[in-house]
Amino acid sequence: MATDIPDIVIGRLPIYLRELTRLAEEGKQKTTSSHELGHRLGISSAQIRKDLSHFGEFGKQGTGYHIGYLTEQLSDILRLSSEWDVAVVGAGFLGHALAHYNGFLDRGFRIACIFDNDPQKVGEKMGELIVQPDTDLEKIIKHKQIKVAILAIPPHVAQPMTDRLVNAGVKALLSYAPIHLTVPEGVQVSYSDPVIQLQRMTYYL
């Protein structure tokens, strides 16, 4: 049941999870339907049912899905039952925003440490954390067994830093640097480049 599930399906699960959490917060109802969820997300109900059916039968005919139960199941599928420690590399503007962002904790992640190579930044307090020198990066990541990192450093140092992180055991990497990164098989990479996103939209304007 766990094999062979298309990436594109996995990619939608976090969206479902996020909307289920919103539904739970609204607190108006204990259950929802594929139709309601789809309507709220601009996705067809059939797609939602098909996606979920890859993992089991979570709904009930006539009633729909129990919001709490489906939330739990999706959290389990996405391995969010316990928190992932995350390392942030780069304590500039973006690192600053990330360190202060409180939207990670209740969704399965905790910023566990933040690194910089600028002596001026090292030691500075950021949110709950203190900026660490990048020379300690390998030691701390190995010691805390950190598997997830966020890159918020300039593009020209992103690839070498990626290599260091992977070498220290990081398996999932979200990069804000506007550059394609090369990683070994088995390491996940994801990118966030606002300019790419804007450029995708201007075509249609």
Add this chain to the structure above:
Amino acid sequence: MATDIPDIVIGRLPIYLRELTRLAEEGKQKTTSSHELGHRLGISSAQIRKDLSHFGEFGKQGTGYHIGYLTEQLSDILRLSSEWDVAVVGAGFLGHALAHYNGFLDRGFRIACIFDNDPQKVGEKMGELIVQPDTDLEKIIKHKQIKVAILAIPPHVAQPMTDRLVNAGVKALLSYAPIHLTVPEGVQVSYSDPVIQLQRMTYYL
């Protein structure tokens, strides 16, 4: 030629453009091939050729693509020949990072104004800009004919702010708020939620 081009193809053009710019910066060569470009991006050469062929014939057999020429063509296709003015809404941590980011200018966008509703933030200097009160938002956006906006405000005010922006004439919106937005037909929306991206990766860990 302009109709019927799949969104997924449009979505890759900015990636090609970004890598072409890097190649130009490296300055080692005047031309590149679909094979080289694909190799650098982890995309098949056939896909690159097929994607480009939707818009015309930009290459030369035996030689490949002239980097400068292809860059120009892609910029034209994506409507990046002249700069788009961009409004940033929300002068918090993220708005701060965006206002100081110098990676927009050379890729077709210019942050033209930044808004906040917090009297403490209004008037503050951010990068080259001064934070404007959100009450002036409609006036300024209409006056400058701004079509592109970035949302960096809390989730619960994101939908009403979207409605205001769309009403003022915004046609493309990049939102950092972790919530699905509803917009009228013809308005483009794009999202950036790092938690969604991390959750997509933890499944594979």
Add this chain to the structure above:
DNA sequence: CACCTTTCGTGTAAGATTTCACAATGATAG
């Protein structure tokens, strides 16, 4: 010039994803 190498552009095949549509199931109301 004849030959070789490179690389494009593209028709077609293969594969992936979405949509359709319906039997089956559970809830509800009279």
Add this chain to the structure above:
DNA sequence: CTATCATTGTGAAATCTTACACGAAAGGTG
């Protein structure tokens, strides 16, 4: 208890996307 209604889970069809493979062009070489 039966009829009605809502909604799931899922094969099959339709659509979309990627990969393959090759003829044709361009440039270089002897």
